[in-house]
Structures are given as structure tokens and as C-alpha cells.
Amino acid sequence: MNYLTLENVSKMYGEKVLFDNISLQVNQGQKIALVAKNGSGKSTLLRVIAGKEPPEGENSKVELHRSVNLRFLDQDPDFYEEHTILEAVFDSDNPMIQAIKEYERTLLFKTEPAVAQAAITRMDDLKAWDFEARIQEVLTRFEIHRMDQLVKTLSGGQKKRLALAKLIIDEPEMVILDEPTNHLDLDMIEWLEEYLSQPNLTVFMVTHDRYFLERVCDEIIELDRGKIYRYSGNYSAFLEKKATRHENEAIALEKDKKLFKKELDWVNRSPQARTTKAKSRVDAFYDLKDKVSGNRVEGELQIDIKGQRLGKKILEAHNIGKSFGDIKIIEGFSYKFQKKERVGIVGPNGVGKSTFLQLLTEEIRPDTGKVVVGGNTVFGFYSQDGIQLGEDKRVIDVIQDIAEFIPLDKGQKLTAPQLLERFLFDRKQQQVYVSQLSGGEKRRLFLLSVLMENPNFLILDEPTNDLDIMTLNILEDFLLDFPGCIIIVSHDRYFLDKLVDHLFIFEGEGQIRDFIGDYSEYRVLQKERERQQRREDRAEQQRKKEAEQEQKPAEGLTYEERKTMNKLEKEISKLEEKKKQLEAKFLETDQLTPERITELAKELDELKATIEEKEMLWMEYAEKA
Incomplete structure (x- = not known):
């Protein structure tokens, strides 16, 4: 079933052509990613597809199937600032969501018993309790807890998570996502990856997360010089097919x-x-x-800046500790950094990673212990909060205010305009004001401003946010050859796996564990530990249950009741198998019509109701047993 059609769509900003006369179709169940260089128009194309901006071009058309429930996640979500989180999350015409909103309001504001009872009755009437539990799971997953908090008090990252949670709660059939993994921790990203992989969910997104592209997408569209190129398959297939296209283009050229x-x-x-x-x-x-x-070949980002020489003593932490009130951020941490060390830092949001970096760079002082910085150590600190480029300055002025040139290997020098060219800012764009740059271009400029200081110890706090995949590949190659030390805080799993030798794992309560290996190796070990913990918990529950049964007087079931219970188990098992077969029919997209989908959905609902009825009866016997 076709969900979305674009025909002859164009868009220009001034003289710059973002995309020209492009056409594409999106069908039910497809998982499509859009990739392009920063400033090419990715976000603009998403907004045109989502109906947030009008298309340009003669006979242009953007058509969404009238029955499709579509939701759009913008890079900068727009909420009414005076709303509470409760009002923002449940801003929907869906009767069930409205009922849950009223129920949550009674819990939050402790309303009169009659009002609370009316809300509970409404929940019962709509059978909304399972959905309410699902909503609570989503909110908890994205660390949204204070429902009475005003939206205007939230950070940009918190608003992005709130928007993503609201989108999922609305249960759309198609989602358009602009950098959905920004501001999510690694557990959230893996959960979102699983959610987007649902077979019936249609996805069109921009993301720089290459594991997302590898594991979720079945098609990648590249926007290149105003034209689109479609590649079937995941990220690995995209790289192979793109290389082949470039080879063929080079031969033809x-x-x-x-x-x-x-x-x-x-x-x-x-x-x-x-x-x-x-x-x-x-x-x-x-x-x-x-x-x-x-058909000229466009330039690629080049980084070959020479870092200053490190001394014997680089950076040492001696039993440092830091707390804010009763909250322990770091406790008793000691470490001595060696030359060319590559360390990744992982842990949930709010656990203290940014504070740790500020302690190492002596921006703040520890409560206990001390930090010793080597005499030759020069930090280059790229932080999310540090992007404070003067909006009224030209690009060239931002760099020349730091230095007119920078030393390279073999005694060579590179002037500021030449360096900007290597960072894909041509001479014309160097005269552009910072306010006119895209988010990714601003981050690229900020990264250059950090490197202009000629550091030998790089600290990178979420450096991959808003950078395109092409720039990321070049940045990774530079960091692999960088002669100094590197600390990376990132939620980009691919980036961590490619660069780091070991990880500092922030486990909470001030504890930091040093793990030798990359992120994927850590997750394999962590998941095995979680599985082992669940096995131990189940075994403990079973021991407690058996102990309780031994202490109880033998009541049990009659022979006939035991027989009925066994029969119910077999019936439930057969019905579950039938349910799986029915759900599989939803994947047969070539045979699905709107009428067939309605028919299957009705049959599935009836089957679920039968299973639930038999399970309730089985539970009654189980409790008696």
C-alpha cells in the first residue's frame, strides 16, 4: 500500500538549489533513511514531506494517503512553553489518551474522590489500563518523570525526548524523524531501534547513527547536488553501491x-x-x-593538523571525589593517562559525565583528591554547551580571532582561509554570517575553532550530533591518527567502536569502572550479566514459592479442576500459535488491501479477547492451586 508520494518537488534558498525536481514513493512498512552532507537540505526535505513547508516547482505534488496516521519529529520540537509535561504528552484528540490524561491528573493533583472515581470508571469503560501501562513504560524509558514540570524549564535535549515519547504514545502508522538519536543515552537508542524495527511501522528519517542505518533501514536515499539516488538495503549495502556509482560516474566523466x-x-x-x-x-x-x-567531484573534509608534543606527565587523577548535596557524582577515582590513549565514556544521562570532564580540565575543583595536569598538556574541549559562536560574525572572523595560521607537519603552515577550505567552507561561504549556517555547519566550525588551538589532548563531548556521515568518516580517520590523547563522550555506538581502546563506565553512586574493550563488547557482556541476574531472580522467586507452598495446608485443586486447568493450557498454547500466524499475515504487503487489513485486525482483536478470557480463568485455578 502506498503511503506517500512526491512528484517534481524542488526547493531553493536564494540562488542555492537544495533539491531539484525530485520524485519518490514510500510504501507501507518501508524503513528509509535520507543521507547527505550538512547544508544539503535534508531537514528541509523532511519538512516538505511532513507538510510543514510547501514544495516548489511546476506541477509539484506531495500526497499522503488520507487514512495514514503520520507523526513528525523535528530537530527542534515546538511546544507551548506554558504547558506542563502532562499537558504536552497528552495533547491528543484520542478518547483513550484523554481518559488517561484525566486519570493522571487526579493522581498528580489529588482531586476529590468523586472526580477520581469518574476518571477510573472512564478508564474501565474504554479498557485503557493496558495502554496506560504502555505510556508509563515509554515515559520512564525516556526519563520523563515530573508531570507537573513546565515545558519552558526543560533543556533542548529534554524537549527532544519529550517529543519522541509523545510521538510513540500517539501510535502512528508512519513516522518522519530528524536525528531521533540526538540527546538519547545508549539504552534509549537501543530501545528506539527495536521500536522502529516493527514490521508494520513505516519510517522515513535522517540520522547519522550508522548502526541505526545498518539494523533498521531497508533503503537509503542519498541527496547529492540536488538529486536523489536510491539504494536498496542497509548501510553496508549503501556503501558498496555508492562506491560503484562513483566509479561509474568517474569513468563516464x-x-x-x-x-x-x-x-x-x-x-x-x-x-x-x-x-x-x-x-x-x-x-x-x-x-x-x-x-x-x-560533474566536478566535490571536496572532502581534510584534517591534518599537527598536535603539540606531550610531556611525560600528561594528566593524573588522584582519588578524586565530587558530590552535589547528597548526590555522589564521583567517589575515589584515580587514573594516570598514557600517550595516545583513547577512552570512551558511557553512562545514563545525568550520571555526571560532563562534570567529570570539567574536573579533568580543572574548570571545577574536586571535593576530595586532586587533578594534576602535565606542563605540556594543551586541552581541546569540544562540548555540547560550548557552541557559542558569534551569530553576527562572519565564518572567517570566527577562525581568525583565534589564530591567523596553524602549524602542520614538516614545518609547513596553513592560513585560516586555507584551513576553512579544508573544512568545506569555500571562499564564498567564509564571508557568510554564522547565523546563516545549518546546525551541522555550526558544529563543524566549532570543531575547527577547537583544533585551531593546536591541542594535544582532545576531549569530545557528543561530537557526532548533527554532523553528516561523510564528515564523521573523515573525522574518525583524523582521530585514529591523532598523536595525542582523546576522551570521547558519545551515544554514537559506531563512533565508539571504531575509536576507543577502553571505556569508563559510569555506574551511578559515584562509581566509575574501567572496561577494556569497545562498546559492543561491553554491551555483550552487560546483556549476559542481565540475563544471568534474571535467571537468578527467577530461581529465587521459585525457591520462595516452594517454601511458601510447603508451609501452607494442602488445599490444591480437585482432579476435575486440574484436568480443566491442563486443558486450558493447551487451548491457550494453540490460540497463541494462531495469533502468531495471524500477525504474520500483516507482513504480506503485496496481498494487503485496506479491506483485508480491517478484516485481519478485527479477527486479531477477537482472538486476543478469547486468549485473555482463558488466561483469566487459568489464573483463577492457578491461585487456588
Whole structure:
């Protein structure tokens, strides 16, 4: 079933063409990712698809199937600032969500018993309790707890999580997501990955998270120089097919260049347009000239800045501790950094990772212990909160205010304009004001401003947010060759796996554990520990249950009741199998019509009701047993 159609859609900002005359279709169940360089128009295209901006172009069309429930996650979600979280989350016309909102309000504000009872009755009537439990799970997953908190008091990251939670609660059939993993911790990202993988959910998103692209997507669309290129498969398939496309384009471009040289010789020798045949050849020459000049290979980010030499003593933490009130951030942490060390830092949001970095760079002092910084150590601190570029400054001024040039290897130097060019800011864009840059371009400029200090100890706090995949690949290559030390705080699993040798795991209550290995190795070990803990918990519960049964007088079931209970177990098992088969039919997209979907949904609801009825009866016997 077709959900969305775009035809002949274009968009320009001034003289810059973001995309030109593009067409695409999105069908039910597809998982599509859009990739492009920063400033290419990814977010604008998402907003056009979501109906937030009008398309341009003759005969342009954006059509969403009238029955499809679509939700859009913007990079900067827009809420009414005076709303509470409760009002923002449950801002919906859905009767069940409205009933849950009223019920939550009675809990939050402790309303009169009659009002509370009316809310509970409404929940019963709509059978909303399971849905209410699902909502609580989503809110807890995204660390949304204080329902009476005003939206205007939330940080940008908290608003993004609130918007994502609201989107999931609305249970859409199709989602359009702009960088959904920004501001999520690693557990949240893995949970979201599982949610988006549902077979019946249709996804169109922009993300720099390459594990997301690998594990969720079945198609990737690249926006390149205003045109789109579609690649079936996940991220690995995209890399292979894109490489093949570039090889073919390079071969075709070389042939065009040879033909162009031949035609140029002819044009220079021939009188212009004496005959119709000659005029036709001249016209073809100018078309070929446009094609050759238009197919130039765009530059890639180049970083080969030379870091200052590190001394023998680099950075040492001696039994440091830090608390805020009763909350322990760090307790008794000691470590000595060695040359070329690559450390990743992981842990839930709010556990103290940013405070830890500020302690190491001596921006704040520890309560106990001490931090010793080597005499030759020069920090380069890239932080989320540090992006304070003057909006009224030109790009070139931002860099020249730091330094006119920077040293390279072998005694060479690079001027500020040359360095900006290597960071994909051409001479024309260097004269642009910072306020006109995209979010990713601002981050790229901030990263350059950090490197202009010529550091030998890099501290990168979420450096991958808003950077495009092409820039990330170049940045990773630079960091792999960087001669100094690196500490990385990131929720980008791919980035961590590629770069770090070991991890500082923030486990809460001030405890930091040093784990030798990358993030994926850590998660494998962590999941096995969680499974082992669940096995031990179940075994303990079973021991308690058996002990309680031994102490109780033998009541038990009669022979007939035991027989009925066994029969119910078999019936429930068969019904569950039938339910799986029925759910599988929803995946047969080539055979699904709206009528068939309605028919299957009705049959599935009836089956679930039968299973629930038999399970309740089984529970009665189980309690008696």
C-alpha cells in the first residue's frame, strides 16, 4: 500500500538549489533513511514531506494517503512553553489518551474522590489500563518523570525526548524523524531501534547513527547536488553501491572530458553555426560543457593538523571525589593517562559525565583528591554547551580571532582561509554570517575553532550530533591518527567502536569502572550479566514459592479442576500459535488491501479477547492451586 508520494518537488534558498525536481514513493512498512552532507537540505526535505513547508516547482505534488496516521519529529520540537509535561504528552484528540490524561491528573493533583472515581470508571469503560501501562513504560524509558514540570524549564535535549515519547504514545502508522538519536543515552537508542524495527511501522528519517542505518533501514536515499539516488538495503549495502556509482560516474566523466576536448578543438576551428548541422553540434558542445563542469567531484573534509608534543606527565587523577548535596557524582577515582590513549565514556544521562570532564580540565575543583595536569598538556574541549559562536560574525572572523595560521607537519603552515577550505567552507561561504549556517555547519566550525588551538589532548563531548556521515568518516580517520590523547563522550555506538581502546563506565553512586574493550563488547557482556541476574531472580522467586507452598495446608485443586486447568493450557498454547500466524499475515504487503487489513485486525482483536478470557480463568485455578 502506498503511503506517500512526491512528484517534481524542488526547493531553493536564494540562488542555492537544495533539491531539484525530485520524485519518490514510500510504501507501507518501508524503513528509509535520507543521507547527505550538512547544508544539503535534508531537514528541509523532511519538512516538505511532513507538510510543514510547501514544495516548489511546476506541477509539484506531495500526497499522503488520507487514512495514514503520520507523526513528525523535528530537530527542534515546538511546544507551548506554558504547558506542563502532562499537558504536552497528552495533547491528543484520542478518547483513550484523554481518559488517561484525566486519570493522571487526579493522581498528580489529588482531586476529590468523586472526580477520581469518574476518571477510573472512564478508564474501565474504554479498557485503557493496558495502554496506560504502555505510556508509563515509554515515559520512564525516556526519563520523563515530573508531570507537573513546565515545558519552558526543560533543556533542548529534554524537549527532544519529550517529543519522541509523545510521538510513540500517539501510535502512528508512519513516522518522519530528524536525528531521533540526538540527546538519547545508549539504552534509549537501543530501545528506539527495536521500536522502529516493527514490521508494520513505516519510517522515513535522517540520522547519522550508522548502526541505526545498518539494523533498521531497508533503503537509503542519498541527496547529492540536488538529486536523489536510491539504494536498496542497509548501510553496508549503501556503501558498496555508492562506491560503484562513483566509479561509474568517474569513468563516464573521463569519457565526457575526452569528447569535450575533441569538440572544443572543433569549435575553435569552425565558423560558428553556418549550417543547421553545425549549429546543432555547437549546441551539443555547450550541453556537454555544462555536464562536465557540473560533474566536478566535490571536496572532502581534510584534517591534518599537527598536535603539540606531550610531556611525560600528561594528566593524573588522584582519588578524586565530587558530590552535589547528597548526590555522589564521583567517589575515589584515580587514573594516570598514557600517550595516545583513547577512552570512551558511557553512562545514563545525568550520571555526571560532563562534570567529570570539567574536573579533568580543572574548570571545577574536586571535593576530595586532586587533578594534576602535565606542563605540556594543551586541552581541546569540544562540548555540547560550548557552541557559542558569534551569530553576527562572519565564518572567517570566527577562525581568525583565534589564530591567523596553524602549524602542520614538516614545518609547513596553513592560513585560516586555507584551513576553512579544508573544512568545506569555500571562499564564498567564509564571508557568510554564522547565523546563516545549518546546525551541522555550526558544529563543524566549532570543531575547527577547537583544533585551531593546536591541542594535544582532545576531549569530545557528543561530537557526532548533527554532523553528516561523510564528515564523521573523515573525522574518525583524523582521530585514529591523532598523536595525542582523546576522551570521547558519545551515544554514537559506531563512533565508539571504531575509536576507543577502553571505556569508563559510569555506574551511578559515584562509581566509575574501567572496561577494556569497545562498546559492543561491553554491551555483550552487560546483556549476559542481565540475563544471568534474571535467571537468578527467577530461581529465587521459585525457591520462595516452594517454601511458601510447603508451609501452607494442602488445599490444591480437585482432579476435575486440574484436568480443566491442563486443558486450558493447551487451548491457550494453540490460540497463541494462531495469533502468531495471524500477525504474520500483516507482513504480506503485496496481498494487503485496506479491506483485508480491517478484516485481519478485527479477527486479531477477537482472538486476543478469547486468549485473555482463558488466561483469566487459568489464573483463577492457578491461585487456588
